[in-house]
Amino acid sequence: MATLLRKIGLIRLHNRDTEDPKHHHNHRGGGGGQQSASLRGKGGAKSGGHKQQQQQQQQHPGGAGDASPGPGKGKGKRAAEPAPRDKPPQPAAGAAGAAGAGGPRERAAGARAGPGPAAAAAAAAAAAATAGGSLVPAARQQHCTQVRSRRLMKELQDIARLSDRFISVELVDESLFDWNVKLHQVDKDSVLWQDMKETNTEFILLNLTFPDNFPFSPPFMRVLSPRLENGYVLDGGAICMELLTPRGWSSAYTVEAVMRQFAASLVKGQGRICRKAGKSKKSFSRKEAEATFKSLVKTHEKYGWVTPPVSDG
Numbered sequence: 001m002a003t004l005l006r007k008i009g010l011i012r013l014h015n016r017d018t019e020d021p022k023h024h025h026n027h028r029g030g031g032g033g034q035q036s037a038s039l040r041g042k043g044g045a046k047s048g049g050h051k052q053q054q055q056q057q058q059q060h061p062g063g064a065g066d067a068s069p070g071p072g073k074g075k076g077k078r079a080a081e082p083a084p085r086d087k088p089p090q091p092a093a094g095a096a097g098a099a100g101a102g103g104p105r106e107r108a109a110g111a112r113a114g115p116g117p118a119a120a121a122a123a124a125a126a127a128a129a130t131a132g133g134s135l136v137p138a139a140r141q142q143h144c145t146q147v148r149s150r151r152l153m154k155e156l157q158d159i160a161r162l163s164d165r166f167i168s169v170e171l172v173d174e175s176l177f178d179w180n181v182k183l184h185q186v187d188k189d190s191v192l193w194q195d196m197k198e199t200n201t202e203f204i205l206l207n208l209t210f211p212d213n214f215p216f217s218p219p220f221m222r223v224l225s226p227r228l229e230n231g232y233v234l235d236g237g238a239i240c241m242e243l244l245t246p247r248g249w250s251s252a253y254t255v256e257a258v259m260r261q262f263a264a265s266l267v268k269g270q271g272r273i274c275r276k277a278g279k280s281k282k283s284f285s286r287k288e289a290e291a292t293f294k295s296l297v298k299t300h301e302k303y304g305w306v307t308p309p310v311s312d313g
Helices: 002-019 021-028 030-059 071-080 093-099 104-113 117-160 191-198 255-268 286-303
Strands: 167-171 178-183 204-209 220-225
Touching (some): 117 167, 178 255, 220 286
Antiparallel strands (some): 178 204, 204 220
């Protein structure tokens, strides 16, 4: 029985192969057909899925990009985030700094605190500059006053110790910076000394005022009495001497040295006591002396200075 069944099966297979050549062809290449059909099926599914994705993107732009790999997936993530227009507007840094960060309490505290840090720093710098500008000159003036006082005190002590009593000093209104200096002696062989003897003039009186920056600037010196002519004494009692100008002055000069130079200038310039009626009693004026001194300084700076040495006296 089994043999019969096997024969029948073989006959059916033979008839199918002989009667249907197409089937026979498919039977031999059946594996390849199934594989190609499978590939076609996969390709169709893939193309169908791609078409479906395109349709979804057209209907919902950027909505279903998570199903596709690559750039589409990134687009989908960005699309999932809220759009910029949906975000609440953020204030700028400058506006936030100006309006004040935090809640109402913080803003109220900022309003009470006044301007911001930059404005406060600028205000502090301006205040420091103003304070420094006012303190520096005051400290400098105090220092100059101390230097001037010490120098003039020493000058007074040195003059008081002079053995020949060449000059003497009196303070004007007890001010250390305003002196009346008496010149007691000039060259005894000069005509000026003869005039002093004939007119019973015991001394030539001069006034010296010392500036704030003395001894680095010269004192202003002028003749008070008697009224002199020539001897480099000009209107108002101004004295034409280069060492009394900022250009010719040196901080090493002492009052004694200046007075000795002045005595030599009087003799060299043939100074005389004025004896003319009406003019001899006219006193010198400080204002006139200052104006004359400024004028002669300009003149001599243009044409040069000639000052006799001490040895000539």
